[in-house]
Amino acid sequence: MSETRIQLIGGGLAGLMAAIRVAELGHPVDLFSVVPVRRSHSVCAQGGINAAKNLKGEGDSTWQHFDDTVYGGDFLQNQPLVKGMCEAAPGIIDLLDRMGVTFNRTAEGLLDFRRFGGTLYHRTAFAGATTGQQLLYALDEQVRRYEAEGRIRKLEGWMFLSAVLDDAGVSRGVCAVSLRSGEIRAFPGDATIVATGGIGSIFGQSTNSVACTGSAQSALFQQGVHYANAEMIQVHPTAIPGEDKCRLISESVRGEGGRVWVPKTPHDARDPRTIPEAERFYFLEEWYPKYGNLVPRDVATRAIHKVVHEEGLGVDGKAMVYLDVTHLPREMLMRKLGGVLEIYEKFVGLDPCEHPMKVFPAQHYTMGGLWVDNETQATNVPGIYAAGECDYQYHGANRLGANSLLSCLYGGMLAGPAAVRYARNLTVSAEATPASVFAREQKRQEEIYDRLRNQEGNESPIRIWREMGETMTRHVTVTRYNKDLAAADAKLAELQERYRSINLADRARWGNQSLHFTRELGNMLVLARLVSQSAILRDESRGAHYKPEFPDRDDERWLRTIRARYEGGKFQFEFDPVDTSLIPPRKRSYKS
């Protein structure tokens, strides 16, 4: 009998961590990734990673980290997993440190920590302002070591299409397509861990990378994997708007003393540096004196929307506010924030040490995701696990800054061994599964591709993608009205119709990027509808989900996970209780 083989879909932090854990347990790993794993979206994480190491004499504790996280998420999390994550965090930092991550240091040679949103403690370890990149590289290197030993096989440039399910609904592997040759192939695997990140692309311009389409999650959802809290979408308060993407300006900029303000006079045309202090409105500091510029992201984003859209105080009359570090010493800025200030300088052309940055909120993080259980990252389909941003655990209705790298690593650490335990107990291995099961799924995928390549019409995939992004960003982000959400869903249904009339200008197999993108776009549209419909259902305001018509949190009705199933082309919703056994829900307010 052959060895138990585990498949990893996605080579970001969660996927790589899971792969390392599986390899460490002695099982072969197939690691699928659309990009060389070193180029995964985790590189974009800037500010840092949270762990209550309490190295600053503040009396921080893992319980305090747990409490901040649950409170920040407006109590929508199943708490035991969050507690486990916060308790594991200091050890995870030690592990990364041993892997050689170039964390910033104190004079004593210890790890340095900075402040982040939604906490009053210095709890965030960081490597300049490119922490995600540094963490990803450390894991990439460990994976390469196992690859050199023949224990991990990388399938870079292969895109996940679907799970291969047998007649009993058990996953026996995956179907994937080579982005280069166009070949579609079914790969047997005893268990599959999905770690495919966020879904930013359904919002058009977001802070996410190009690869973050959510296509894999959507495909799995359509095959029967449940999806939870789809409506919980984080909009980051400070990004540079762009044609191709919105570039994030990290919360760490405020953690190190950056201040957000607008001129008190509407349409003030003066150079911001010449506007006197008394004529500036530091609205976050004024409205939230205790947390100031470091309120959680949902709070900061709504405040910016209010100051711009309701009070008409946007910079130059546009949807923009100042994020100002010009009062801070250049040397410190470059040492601790160089990576992110560099991005502003390169893409805007102004030195942020001299000129206040102009920023605006942008879609950033997917709190909801594939439903997984409360212990092992297992989905409801036997043999399929999920970890990282693509799962729905840990962050509830709003993620705190610097908790994402942590949840990716923790989820990966749980999923790897759990998948191995499951696979070892299988009575029939994937290898022993009838070939017809694999052939059937491969054929189904080939037919979808053939249809796309040959269909006639007058639609362009990019145009449909743009319209989807505009619709989602306008109606399904910061402020949500049921009437607009319904209109968004109707528009998405129209786009699904038009999708069938896409006429591809390129019908080759070799390196045909628009073909693969179009395949993903179909999945994106399904996911976009799921996000909109879940948002319609949740008639309350909680964390990032804000409905002016229902301005309060409603624990009585909505302290519930919205869990969606896909049945016969329709979404079915169930409302599960949330495990709040450790910290009783209390009112969330950052005012005092």
Add this chain to the structure above:
Amino acid sequence: MAEGKTIVLKIKRRAGPAEPARWEEFAVAWRPNLNVIACLIAIAENPVTRDGRNTTPVSYESNCLEEVCGACAMVINSRSRQACSALVDQLEQPIRLEPMSKFPIVRDLVVDRSRMFENAKRLRCWVPIDGTYAIGPGPRVAPERQEVAYALSRCMFCGNCLEVCPKVNENSDFVGAALLNQVRLFNAHPTGRMHAHERLQAVRGIGGVQDCDNAQNCVKACPKNIPLTESNNDVNRQALLDAILGWMLR
């Protein structure tokens, strides 16, 4: 430039490794803050050449679009660089886009840079840890040392330094500045240093440091300002010492 103007791009295209190369010209509507990637997306939306001929969308690699992933390297107006940070307003027109020439071509602007990752494997570019279980913190590091290491560790494997290097060519196995910089990074780490000899042996074995002729193009092409010539020299010195005095230094 004002609204209403167009940008002209000349793109070197190839349908596959065995297909002939050809140039195509495109016109894209100008908008503020446009970069080369946004132009390529616009072309994909409407794949028609400047003279009105229907064609296919241009294949190119990209991911993060903020110059931290390394994917979108290509030759833009004869300069090897990342396309995401190539702002249209700072480029002379027509903007000429070509694939990197030192790597096997896949299609259009896509090349295969897997050689760099293969060499990272051969050069053992990692810190060999005992395992992922909890065995306490890593070694203490002085802030000055961290700053040096951090600057080296920002390498995205974009390959720009290889593209501009006269020693990276069909007749040489030279691994290139990016990889030597990795050797320096891991040989400087308190744990990585324990295995410096293995890396230096590997460097000498494959196209290593003796091939660098100090043209210094690499350091100018690096989008992350990594002190690559310093790394080349450092590894050169280490490799020499290791070859002469290896067993004594260990």
